[in-house]
Amino acid sequence: MxxxxxxxxxxxxxxxxxxxxxxxxxxxxxxxKGECVALTGASGAGKSTLMRMIYGNYLTQSGEIIIGGTxxxxxxxxxxxxxxxxxLGYVSQFLRVVPRVSTLDVVAEPLRAVGVSAEAAQAxxxxxxxxxxxxxxxxxxxxxxxxxxxxxxxxxxRGFAHTYPAMLLDEPTASLDAANREVVLSLIEDAxxxxxxxIGIFHDEAARDSVCxxxxxxxxxxxxxxx
Numbered sequence: 001m002x003x004x005x006x007x008x009x010x011x012x013x014x015x016x017x018x019x020x021x022x023x024x025x026x027x028x029x030x031x032x033k034g035e036c037v038a039l040t041g042a043s044g045a046g047k048s049t050l051m052r053m054i055y056g057n058y059l060t061q062s063g064e065i066i067i068g069g070t071x072x073x074x075x076x077x078x079x080x081x082x083x084x085x086x087x088l089g090y091v092s093q094f095l096r097v098v099p100r101v102s103t104l105d106v107v108a109e110p111l112r113a114v115g116v117s118a119e120a121a122q123a124x125x126x127x128x129x130x131x132x133x134x135x136x137x138x139x140x141x142x143x144x145x146x147x148x149x150x151x152x153x154x155x156x157x158r159g160f161a162h163t164y165p166a167m168l169l170d171e172p173t174a175s176l177d178a179a180n181r182e183v184v185l186s187l188i189e190d191a192x193x194x195x196x197x198x199i200g201i202f203h204d205e206a207a208r209d210s211v212c213x214x215x216x217x218x219x220x221x222x223x224x225x226x227x
Contacts, residue, residue: 001166001197002031002054007063007073009053023049024221027063033165036188036198038212041219047201050218051168054199055090056080067166085113089164093171095143095155103129103143103154110162121161128157131183149175160187167191169200173207185210 007027013019024046031037039047052058054065056072065072068087072080084090089110097106107125112118129139132153138146143154156172169188173181181204188211191198202208208215 001033001068002199003066004029005064007053007065008061009049009058010061027221029216031197031199033195033197034192036192036200036212038208038215039199039201040215040217045219046221047218048170051170051201055088055168087165089159089162089167091156091159091169091172093174095151097143099144100142102140103134104139106143106154107157107161110158114162124161125157128161132157133180153180156184160191163194165196167196167198169198171201171203173204181207
């Protein structure tokens, strides 16, 4: 479902004489349907960089990144937008939404974008917000006014609203209390059971051990070793 073949990435430091830094070389890996793979490695090893490459936020210098049969490296911007809307979900660490949009609408929006009715989208949003212990009195308010922990849970609800065939998870259990952490782990297990291919960054080792089928240490890609 997710396949990387000989992917390389460099950064050019234009304010330092256009020096070129080679970040990763010959990254090759694959994630099957129903599998969760953890990216590991020390801080600065390139976990977040690799995640952004897979999502299409960072351009690659070479190779293929194939998501559900589409090579995101060669795709036009409109194709990347369609892929993100329908196929590839991304739960980041931070919630970024338009101010004054209600929490219910924020969570329901990914479903509405793929043609789900307003009623069904709202019902799914309510289910997830309740499961993640967001008080009902807050659902009509903008999440921009919420605490950091509440915003994180809204972000998770939004990320799991649509049944994406592929998902990227960036620290989904960070800073959560025990109860909400278990809810998130159950959402990941549910996604695996329906066949989603998942790549995640988990500094929470217990969470990683609970839901991940295997690990890939991204530090090896600096030497061009395939995973």
